[in-house]
Amino acid sequence: MFVMVVIHAVDSGVPVNLSSLDLNLVVALRALLEERNVTRAGRRIGVTQSAMSATLARLRRHFDDPLLSRTGSQYELTPLGAVLRDRAATACDVLERVFTSQADFDPRTDAREFTLMSSDYGAAVFGVALARELHDVAPGVHVTFRQTTPTVLDNLGTVLSTVDGLLLPHGVIDGFPAVELFTDQWVCLVAADHPVVGDDLTLDDRARLPWAVYQRAYDAPVTRQLSMLGISPRVDVSVPSFHLLPLLVAGTRRVALAQQRLVELFPTPGVRTLPCPFPAVPVQEAMWWHPVHTQDAGHIWLREVAGRIGRRSGVR
Incomplete structure (x- = not known):
């Protein structure tokens, strides 16, 4: 077709x-x-x-x-x-x-490669747990993570048809089946010795201070939420990795938004974590997949494993 x-x-x-x-x-x-x-x-x-x-x-x-x-x-x-x-x-x-679709799939004996597209955040928070699970129950199964790009949503149907899953939060993608994974919260990052920000970060601070952002300024739903409050980010630097945001904040006047789970997994010296000065929409991470995979036995198993890991991860 x-x-x-x-x-x-x-x-x-x-x-x-x-x-x-x-x-x-x-x-x-x-x-x-x-x-x-x-x-x-x-x-x-x-x-x-x-x-x-x-x-x-x-x-x-x-x-x-x-x-x-x-x-x-x-x-x-x-x-x-x-x-x-x-x-x-x-x-x-x-x-x-x-x-290569299969009518039957036995994770204990079958060998198969699953490809997931994800940001470094999804790979770190969910992918590590998935890889650990596969190591224990499916020794012949291999998982490959591909980095998402700013243009992935431009041709979403085609992208999803060429991978087994796409890890993205609700609010970024819709209209395809998904396995719910976990929820998370946005937090603000500032330097520990920031010359302007004290114990709290205000909306005025976010409006006037330079930002470090992931990819494009409005790729995250929370940043679009800020724009609805009349705040447009003054982007100082953009990077393809959430992991880099704390490093780009340390020792500078920059501010950044990052996911709480990632910040806790990789604490960065010289960086403070502060609550968002507005009711930031939570992250609801999901694994999205193309309907072409619906009846594939191996993919059904992968979705079951993903859902099980997601239930264990729970709400943050």
């Missing part, structure tokens, strides 16, 4: 009948666009250079586009080729998941 979507999106709205499509072309397309070299692409998927050249010609006819164009001694992607590179990779991931 996904391959039809990919082709439909780039061929002026003309659907493709999957029964007439050689799905090996998707694998070849990915190799060609990622390698940008016929010989390397052929070696990668185990075919000769001449066979890969013939495949490239076939793909060019199908898309009515060169896909790869020579620039000096190198090949560069055409604009359409650049679009298809990511879509071909996603299509291959989805196809692999389709054909």
